[in-house]
Amino acid sequence: MIKQKTIAGEICIKGKGIHTGYETTLCFKPAEENTGYTFVRTDLPGKPQIPALADNVFDTSRGSSLRNGEAVVRTIEHVLAAVVGCDIDNIIIELDHEETPIIDGSSKHFTEALLKTGIREQNAERKVYEIPTRCYLKDEEKDVEMYLIPDEEYRITTMVDYNSSVLGTQNAKLKNVAEFNEHFSAARTFVFLSEVQALLKHNLIQGGDIKNAIVFVDKILSQDELDYLATVFNQPRVSVLEEGILNNVELNYPNEPARHKTLDVLGDLALVGLRFTGHVMANKPGHKTNVEFAKLIRNKIQETYGNTSLPH
Numbered sequence: 271m272i273k274q275k276t277i278a279g280e281i282c283i284k285g286k287g288i289h290t291g292y293e294t295t296l297c298f299k300p301a302e303e304n305t306g307y308t309f310v311r312t313d314l315p316g317k318p319q320i321p322a323l324a325d326n327v328f329d330t331s332r333g334s335s336l337r338n339g340e341a342v343v344r345t346i347e348h349v350l351a352a353v354v355g356c357d358i359d360n361i362i363i364e365l366d367h368e369e370t371p372i373i374d375g376s377s378k379h380f381t382e383a384l385l386k387t388g389i390r391e392q393n394a395e396r397k398v399y400e401i402p403t404r405c406y407l408k409d410e411e412k413d414v415e416m417y418l419i420p421d422e423e424y425r426i427t428t429m430v431d432y433n434s435s436v437l438g439t440q441n442a443k444l445k446n447v448a449e450f451n452e453h454f455s456a457a458r459t460f461v462f463l464s465e466v467q468a469l470l471k472h473n474l475i476q477g478g479d480i481k482n483a484i485v486f487v488d489k490i491l492s493q494d495e496l497d498y499l500a501t502v503f504n505q506p507r508v509s510v511l512e513e514g515i516l517n518n519v520e521l522n523y524p525n526e527p528a529r530h531k532t533l534d535v536l537g538d539l540a541l542v543g544l545r546f547t548g549h550v551m552a553n554k555p556g557h558k559t560n561v562e563f564a565k566l567i568r569n570k571i572q573e574t575y576g577n578t579s580l581p582h
């Protein structure tokens with residue numbers, strides 16, 4: 271019998287949200303058995319709780335965002351990936367604003383914080399639902415396909431293809447969740463330079479907010495443009511590295527984008543709200559389909575094992 275786990279103490283992390291720019295403090299706290307993952311907005315009257323479940327997602331345009339009544343929490347996927355990677359069953363995640371801190375665009379700082387507090391075993395047994403038959407989801411418009419094939423482990427294989435000379439086909443394989451902290455948690459989010467330039471032009475981001483992001487250079491740059499980017503990134507000189515990225519960062523892994531997409535899938539599928547096993551194969555995944563797939567898996571568990579065993 272495997273027992274459920276929570277964290278041994280409390281720990282907080284401070285930082286800005288990537289989309290809203292708000293400075294936010296996020297605090298991890300231990301939670302009771304069989305309660306799962308719960309966000310709490312401590313800045314709102316009555317401190318509303320928002321269970322991390324796919325049914326509570328209301329927006330997947332730039333990250334996955336949850337709502338319960340008036341209370342929202344945004345960009346929850348990197349935090350949840352760290353929670354799953356640390357093998358935690360029950361946790362409270364408090365926020366004093368609406369968006370989680372982005373820090374460096376990966377899960378590493380959340381993982382490190384969770385491990386620092388320590389993981390505590392609880393008395394209740396952990397239930398793990400083996401998915402007995404294949405699940406499949408396709409989004410024609412976005413050319414996304416998601417499969418789950420029955421397996422004794424929970425694994426994720428991700429394929430991306432940006433059809434760009436600087437970022438083409440890449441794969442990443444998470445053979446089991448125990449690999450996550452060491453090999454996936456430091457995979458950062460990434461953007462294409464043309465997107466960054468459009469956002470800068472419309473004043474939608476500040477250079478400082480993307481100083482840690484991987485920027486793929488998908489166009490030829492003039493010296494003027496390079497000089498402008500040097501000012502924005504607050505660097506003496508900006509150049510394009512051999513891998514086709516700006517020199518504000520170096521890659522943590524050669525296939526960092528595919529690893530980051532795997533991290534996003536792991537974080538979004540935490541919204542199933544239950545432990546399960548199966549081999550997930552994600553072809554060009556995005557938040558919208560990840561969340562739909564989480565609902566599909568939850569429904570499959572209900573069909574197979576009945577409603578009575580479901581928390582929340």
Ligand SMILES: [Zn+2]
Nearest residue numbers: 347459530534
């Ligand atoms: Zn992400």
